[in-house]
Amino acid sequence: MQANGAGQDRDSELSCRNGAPNGESSSAGLAHSNGLSVTNNGTTVSNNNGVSAQPAANNSNSTAEANSAVKKKKRLSQSEEDIIRLIGQHLHDLGLNQTVDLLMQESGCRLEHPSATKFRNHVMEGEWDKAESDLNELKALMHSPSAIVVSGKPGTHCSVICVGTGRMKFLLLQQKYLEYLEDGKVLEALQVLRAELTPLKYNTERIHILSGYLMCSHAEDLRAKAEWEGKGTASRTKLLDKLQTYLPPSVMLPPRRLQTLLKQAVELQRERCLYHNTKLDSGLDSVSLLLDHACSRKQFPCYTQQILTEHCNEVWFCKFSNDGTKLATGSKDTTVIVWHVDTETQQLKLMKTLEGHAYGVSYLAWSPDDVYLIACGPDDCSELWLWNVQTGELRTKMSQSHEDSLTSVAWNPDGKRFVTGGQRGQFYQCDLDGNLLDSWEGVRVQCLWCLSDGRTVLASDTHQRIRGYNFEDLTDRNIVQEDHPIMSFTVSKNGRLALLNVATQGVHLWDLQDRVLVRKYQGVTQGFYTIHSCFGGHNEDFIASGSEDHKVYIWHRRSELPIAELTGHTRTVNCVSWNPVLPGLLASASDDGTVRIWGPAPFLDVQDAEGLNGMDMKASMSSCQYMTSKHLSQWYLFNYLSATVFIRLLNSLHISRVRIHSFLLHLKIINSRDISSYRFIK
DSSP states (O other), X not given: OOOTTOOHHHHHHHSOOOSOTTSOOOSSXXXXXXXXXXXXXXXXEEOTTOOEEOOOTTOHHHHHHHHGGGSOOOOOOHHHHHHHXXXXXXXXXXTOHXXXXXXXXXXXXXXXXXXXXXXXXXXXXXXXXXXXXXXXXXXXXXXXXXXXXXXXXXXXXXXXXXXXXOHHHHHHHHHHXXXXXXXXXXXXXXXXXXXXXXXXXXXXXXXXXXXXXXXXXXXXXXXXXXXOOOTTHHHHHHHHHXXXXXXOTTTSOOTTHHHHHHHHHHHHHHHHOTTOOSOOOSSGGGSOTTSOOOXXXXXXXXXXXXXXXXXXXXXXXXXXXTTSSEEEEXXXXXXXXXXEEOTTTOOEEEEEEEOOOTTOOOEEEEOTTSSEEEEEOOTTOOOEEEEETTTXXXXXXXXXXXXXXXXXXXXXXXXXXEEEEOTTSOEEEEETTOOEEEXXXXXXXXXXXXXXXXXXXXXXXXXSEEEEEETTTTEEEEEEEOSSOEEEEEEOTTSSEEEEEETTTEEEEEETTTTEEEEEEOSOOOOSSXXXXXXXXXXXXXXXXXXXXXXXXXXXXXXXXXXXXXXXXXXXXXXXEEOSSOTTOEXXXXXXXXXXXXXXXXXXXXXXXXXXXXXXXXXXXXXXXXXXXXXXXXXXXXXXXXXXXXXXXXXXXXXXXXXXXXXXXXXXXXXXXXXXXXXXXX
């Protein structure tokens, strides 16, 4: 490893000291920090108490073992050196300094450059003058010499360095200044500000802010205004982390480098996991580093949890509310049913039935606050109905003309306006009372969506395209162009991606910002029926769609092939909706007159539970948060868990205390009088 600006001598100084050039071990003895030493002839062993032991003259085994100390050492590769240094840094952070000394001496590696060690110590001890002096030694080892301010005459190369950022010295002096202020040494702090910080001519705006801290009346006020941890180990460690970014890793490793690499590895495994559908703690304590991350398909919403049969005809649409607590379903039977979602048991119960839609209900849209629900009908319907879901009262029944066709609707993000339209050329913007605010002539609307900017409305039309319309300045532009009719589309939460159901083609994913087709998903059967797909799961990593072959298809967003095909419906699946709050809950509406609720497997098979260690069990139990008490009872019995282990695993999944109590009472693990004795329930 050759550092920037360093010569041959420095290169050899930074390299791993693993023996003589010919590969043989050095004749010098190995001295360890714990006082243990071994002479190079392998015959004398001494320790700190001064006692030496001589091996027996006839003990050939002892001689052979001693002679092994002078055998050729294996030269370490660059990657092996890096690994040793990473392990050494981690052990040092844990306070195992003697172990680090032994590791470095036995491997012949150096954890960091001596100048870096000296600099670290001076920073942590608050010896700022010495730390500034150390910068000159580190200058030649840095990525960019201009990061340090040095003196020089104008017109020389050194003056170019003077014009550099001066970031490291500025950070040191800033810490020095703040510590003086906290100690009440206002004059010393003022001297640092005037004579040291200001002449750097770096970040003048920040210097003005620092000067304002002179008015702080006490240390607490200073820490609050400066958003600073205060004098001590915490702020100095944070300072050192910033300073280390200017030094190459051959000189000083980036802070907590091993943990950073492990977190990146875990995150990559999660991204590649086809069924990962939960938000886990970003820390390493929540995962096992001994096994690769892998989610089971049984933790994924592939299993029927409920079949809702209250509709008496084809169910054309279903949609979860924005807060995930309600599901609205619309049917050819002219009713809208609103279901309540129990977020604990994840069971649905009928909440309200909204009646009177003469043409049937083919589309539904929740207001942003979930107070209102708009229902639209099929092509020959000229009305839309705006319901107050909380009261069950009809607020507005809007119809501009009997010749209209109002088949689609979308809410403005402000919740005070909505747009609606149909294939007969109607495109309106209205208020909550159905008053017409604006209209756009001649647009045959198939589907609508309002973007989060509050101005742009996306509309698919009969020209196989999606255009963006601005009602404020009356401008429009083409965004998506397909070769076949767009039957429906939906947009991701961030407004970047659009998911299209295209006649005879299937499901397409478009990037609205770059206006490019990202992916075509395979498997689904899509003719000229209107089928609605959706984004869903944790971080909207998944895509689901109905199909004319009676199935529900699920894809990982990055994979063209389906990861699940859900069977159970007996006719075309018209619509799917993924719960936006509960990533393990999916609903599908079908022409068979039913709505199916999909969730994880209710329990593990016996063979799945065999051989699971603690971390595996914890991973498999992530499905428990979606189980009913009945299913959880089966899971508990199949896995042969003790009550204590069972409760602790539930705690680790952050399941609420109330629900844990409900589980325990249902399973008859405890009775109501014993609950208080389980004090480890969080």
